[in-house]
Structure formats: C-alpha cells, structure tokens
Amino acid sequence: MKKLIKPGVQERAEYVCDVTGKPAVAELRLSFWYEGGEHDKQELHAHLSRETASQVLALLQTRFPSLTLKEWAFLPHVSTDEVTPFVMEKLLALARRQKRPRKTGKRTVPRKDRRSPR
Secondary structure: OOOEEEEEOOOEEEEEOOOOOOOOOOEEEEEEEOOOOOOOEEEEEEEEOOOHHHHHHHHHHHHHOOOOOOOOOOOOOHHHHOOHHHHHHHHHHHHHOOOOOOOOOOOOOOOOOOOOOO
16 A cells, blocks of 8 residues: 655655555565456555565465566666665666676678669
C-alpha cells in the first residue's frame, strides 16, 4: 500500500506491507496475461514487510522448488527517494559491474559505393 507523505509537485511516498502494516521491503506481482487462463487479465499486487516476504518466499520454495531467486542488476523505474541509500548504493554498484559491449571500430554494415552513377 502506498501512503502519500507529501503531496504536491514532488511526491514522496512511504510503502507499507499490505498484510501487517509494517514498512515494506518487497513487492509481489503475479500477472495473468496469457490467453485462455482462468484468471486472464487479472493481477495480484502486494507490498510486503520483511517477515511477510520471508514467509511467502519460503512457501513458494517449499511448494515449487524450481522457483529460485536471482540477483537483478538494476531497475530503471526505481527512483532514489523510494529506496534507502544502502540499497541504492548496491543497485548502482551492480549497474557499474555490468559488462557493456566494446566498440571495435569495425563497421557492421558495408559502406555504399561513393562513386556517382554515370
């Protein structure tokens, strides 16, 4: 649940757990967008506290062991005022570690013939 702290031009928000009301540390989204499903075009969206997120994750991992967590590199839609400085520092460090393609100077598309047609 999102509670507006300071309405106006620059909005500040506080996220709290939809279950316990404690500060949220995780967000759970389950979107049904494949055609033909019984819940087609529906979504479950919840903000979770540390305790609730741990319980949900443990439940998912015991029922469905193939579902595993993976480390994510960077979320471009997260603004700096929505996360703690520690988390933002980790996000930026991960983004810096991502390998970027090197420029080799070679052209991938051949140059067109520059001679004028006669």
